[in-house]
Amino acid sequence: MNIDEPLRTAPRSALSGTHGDDPEFMRSAHARLVTGQIDDTTRLDRLTELTARLLGASTSQVSIISEVQMVVGASGPAAPAKLEASPAEDSMCTVTVNHGSPLAVHDAARDDRVAGLPPVTSGAVRTYAGVPLRVGGHVVGALCAYDSVVRTWTEDDVALLELLGEAVTAELQLAAVEASYSEDRQIWSVAVEAAGVGAYDWNLHTGELSWDDRTLELFGVERNHFDGRIETFSSLVHPDDRDRVTQAWQNTIEQCGVLDVEYRVVPPEGPTRWVLARGEAYPGLSGRAERLVGAVLDTTQVQEGEARIARVLEAMPSAFFSLDREWRFTYANARAQQLLAGVSGDLSGHVLWELFPQAVGSDFEVHYRHAVESGEPVSFEAYYPPPLNAWYEVRAWPSPEGLSVYFLEITDRRLAQEELARSAERGSLLAEVTSSLTSTFDTYQAVGRLAQLLVPRLGEWCIVTLVDHNEPFTQRDWRRHLRDIGLWHADESRRHTLQRYVDLRVSALSDDSYLARALSGERSVLVADRAHEQVTATLQPGEARDRYLELEAENVAFLPVRGRGRTVGALTVGRRRGMPAFTPDELNTLVDISARAGLALDNARAYAEQRDLAEGLQRSLLTPPPDPAHLQVAVRYEPAAEVAQVGGDWYDSFLQTDGSVVVVIGDVVGHDTVAAAAMGQLRALLRGIAVTTGEGPAAVLGRVDSAMPTLQIDTTATAVVAQVEQTSQEVEAGTVRLRWSNAGHPPPIVAVRQTDGSVVTEVLEGDGPDLLLGIDLGVERAEVVTHVPLGATVLLYSDGLVERRGQSLDDGIERLRATLADLVAEGCDLDTLGDQLLARLLPDRPEDDVALVALRLRQPVASSD
Known part of the structure; x- marks a missing residue:
């Protein structure tokens, strides 16, 4: 910035504007508001004293310019009276206000901009340097230094004056804030006087809350008494503020947003104080917030402006630097100098892009320029190559003077995230x-x-x-x-x-x-x-x-x-x-x-x-069915998926002495070697009784029931026994008799293909199944005779074919019935039918073993009247 550039002054008549939409009217109104709230000039006097000493000038003052000039702080032999109005048009600070930027006058008597003003014509001022003071977006006055002898102001002098002007602006802003609060909120005036900043880090994954020493001091807690729990923090918040504060950080976490909340703290000992907490929630890989990191500022006591600025910036754990509008470093705190020492020992005065050429075209330049052009703050993470070779988390705020940048080195965190x-x-x-x-x-x-x-x-x-x-x-x-x-x-x-x-x-x-x-x-x-x-x-x-x-x-x-x-x-x-x-x-x-x-x-x-061993054991207990010329019999056995889990399912088919074919399907309760052994005993017992007695299915099941206790077969089982018979009349009619009895087993199904190609199925339920074998020795078992046409398919099966988790037995039988009808309609032979039933109905990993017997009559059997 050229400190000697020509003034762009507004007409002096603008100082007396009376319209609410007039910018000068609004500026003057803000200036009057600031002036009206200053009744103690002590702090501003000290800042002007500091200004005069640092710049080597005899006198310094703070002037608020509305329709009049009001000096609200001054130091030096030529200092005017304070808090007394004087004509604004006679003040050199009015020129600075109209200029809207720093004004440096080396020899006032020779400078046409100010030569005619009373302070110059009287000889009181021969050299002058001033910077505008902005409050609420309006230039309300100026901080200046002047002397009665000619001197040359350097760029560094003006830059220093601008920094001091920021401290004065902070004091003026404090006065404006104090004015907006009612008496019952006077604690605000104490809060905004704070200068110390504390840091906190809340790990949302572990629940651990970390405070630095300053934060512990703000909350009045000794380190050895702080347990790092959020509940402890909440207990220190004023009861009237607790719900509001809790809601604020919950919203921040849910939205991965920014926290900005002010509240009261009740320390274990000492008075209540106000703190301002700001922070940001950072997401993890899941996208949800994992960490809330930020700072707390004691807004209870305002310290002197010059000390406040230096202490805050130097004590911050974050690095900070400021750039002017020409991208030149105007300030860098110790942490920034330390982190960037690999590039330059002293940043001040250097142009950013010259000192860090690899930032050109990078995310740094893109975000910095966006912030300056849009006037909006930006936050981002970016990598800078060697010699820094580090990742940084950066936050940048634009201002009329340039850009303020806070940053942290996050290389370790970034590597950990990767x-x-x-x-x-x-x-x-x-x-x-x-x-x-x-x-x-x-x-x-x-x-x-x-x-x-x-x-x-x-x-x-x-x-x-x-x-x-x-x-x-x-x-x-x-x-x-x-x-x-x-x-x-x-x-x-x-x-x-x-x-x-x-x-x-x-x-x-x-x-x-x-x-x-x-x-x-x-x-x-x-x-x-x-x-x-x-x-x-x-x-x-x-x-x-x-x-x-x-x-x-x-x-x-x-x-x-x-x-x-x-x-x-x-x-x-x-x-x-x-x-x-x-x-x-x-x-x-x-x-x-x-x-x-x-x-x-x-x-x-x-x-x-092991599965082959289990299946081999099971199959060794089963024998191939007979192959009579008049009847086709197909059997299938499929073990359960579990290793070495032999089951109790069995099938059987054999001839009685009169030539009748008997088919059996059964299931012993259990899925282990004991069940398999019991199955072998029952199968042999039933086969022997049926062959030696020649009796019908119900009688055979009754005799098995009676023999089980004698033979010490301690188990229960379900079974269906069916006998295929045919008389000469039935031969002529083209039907056979299926005599059957059911001991608690799923019912057989008959499928008949009609002349039109459709298939009719019937579930053989009778009056319902009798009790299981081994339950009641005295039960009288029912026997049912069903007439079945030649060519019909009769299916006997175990429950593993129709029972599933989440599926009722009735639904399973209905599904089997429909599948059987489809296969018969497709004209499948009996072996294909058995294979397809297993393929279509069993899951990839069957939980139960399955046995089935399928019958199909292909020619008349020997007559038995």
């Missing part, structure tokens, strides 16, 4: 891998899909290899035990190249290949430099080597997939030239994933072995 983000990404990936490995029966398929999960997050391409032999490296032909079950490339155009390499690579691998080294040991093998050359050297010449070179791999990691004491596979993850090398964290993540895949594969192998 590490947290990497950890979250790692955790998310591991969760996806775990979910993929555990969400399907086909673990081998899930492991094969790992390649798509790892690319592109951990590599550009990935190959998943399975080892089919426990110890392949003890044999010369170890390669034949390797099987690549999954691959993926981030670049779709290169997937064919990777696929072709995978198709050819196993036979091209040498015995000392990196894959062989990884498979033969327990540690990963990392080729961290020139992998395209090093890996190529372990491949036999040919197409596999050529395809690998096309991948342009620069970094490749080979990781063994280990089960329990054995290598079950390998992961190969590659990155091309130009991509960063694997970091230790990324390698640890890959090792973790390979370990999870190894355990999943090992568990899958053990699960398959």
Whole structure:
């Protein structure tokens, strides 16, 4: 700013404007308001004394200019009377007010702007420097220094006078604020006199509230008596203010916004005082506020302006500097000098863009210029490269004088956030891998899909290899035990190249290949430099080597997939030239994933072995059905998904001595080896009774009931026994008799295909099922005869086919009925029908075992009258 630039003065008649919309009228009104509230000039006198001493002038004064001049503070031998009106047009401060910016007059007698004013013509003033004072957006007066001898004012003199003018402005603003409060709010006048600033940091995640020493002093609490709880803070807030303060910080947290609240504090000892709290809520990765950080200002006592400014700025934990409108540093506190010492030892007087050239075009310049152009404060985070090499959190406030900037170095916090983000990404990936490995029966398929999960997050391409032999490296032909079950490339155009390499690579691998080294040991093998050359050297010449070179791999990691004491596979993850090398964290993540895949594969192998054992045990208790020429019988058994969980479901089909076919479906209560053993006993008992007695279903079930206590079969079971019969008349009519009895079991279903292709189904319920076997030895069991046409399908099944969590038994039977009708309508043969019923009705992981018997009459049976 050129301190000697020509004045742009308003007409003097503007000082007497009388219209409310006249800017000069409003300015004068503000000036009168300020003047009317000053009855003690002590503090302003001290500021003028300080001004005169610092500038080396004999006299300094503070003038408020309305229609008249009122001196409200002065020091020096030529100081005029205070709090007495004098003509405004005779004052040099009026010229400063009209100018609206600093005015420096080196030789007043030779300066046309002021030469004719009485103070100059009288010889009292030969040199003058003044700065405007703004209150409420209006220039209300001036702070000036003058002398009776000629002198030259420097840029530094004017800059210092501006800083002192800020202190005077603060005092004038305080007077204006004091005037706006009623007597019952006089505590406000005490509050705004505060100069000390305290800092607080509330961790919303842990609940810990941290106060610095100044804040503890403001609240009247000793450090060893403060427990860091928000409840303790609330207890120190005045009861009448507590709800309001609580609502203010709750709103700030919910909106991740800015806190600005003033309230009363009741210390354990001493008088109540007012504090002004300001802060900002900072969000975490979730977007919700995780920390509320800010400052508290004691607004109870106003200290001298010059000391207040220096103490606040120098004691702040934040760094602070101010820029003029030409982007030149006018002030920097000690913290700012310390943080920016890597660029310059002294910032004052330097142009920002010259001292920090890499700020040009960066977020710093964008936000600073936006603040100045828009007049709005800005907050942002930005990085400055070496020599500072640091992240900063910056807040900048524009003012008529330039820009005020507060900033904190947040490099450690930023690095911690980045590490947290990497950890979250790692955790998310591991969760996806775990979910993929555990969400399907086909673990081998899930492991094969790992390649798509790892690319592109951990590599550009990935190959998943399975080892089919426990110890392949003890044999010369170890390669034949390797099987690549999954691959993926981030670049779709290169997937064919990777696929072709995978198709050819196993036979091209040498015995000392990196894959062989990884498979033969327990540690990963990392080729961290020139992998395209090093890996190529372990491949036999040919197409596999050529395809690998096309991948342009620069970094490749080979990781063994280990089960329990054995290598079950390998992961190969590659990155091309130009991509960063694997970091230790990324390698640890890959090792973790390979370990999870190894355990999943090992568990899958053990699960398959145990499930096969359980299923084999169950199936060994069941026998194939007979295959009479006149009747087609299909049986199915599906074990539960749980490992080694044998069940009590069984089926049976056999011939009686008269040629009748008997079919049985049953379910012993329980899902363990005891239930399986009881099932075997009941099945054999029922079969033996039915064959030796030749009796009907109800009688057979009754005899089984009677025999169970004698044979010490201590269990309960459900069962349906059905007998297929036919007389000569029924042969002619094309029907058969299905004689059946139900002991608490889900009812059989009959499906008949009509001539028009539609299917009619019937659930054989009779009068309802009887009691379970093993409940009441004296129960009289019912027997029902149902006439069924030739070609009809009869289905007997266990409850595992129709019972589900969240589904009633009736809904399950209705679903089975509809599915059976669809399959019969489709013309499925009996074996296909059994397979499709299981495929369409069972979940991926059935919780119960299932048995079913399907019958279809294909020609007349031997007559039995």
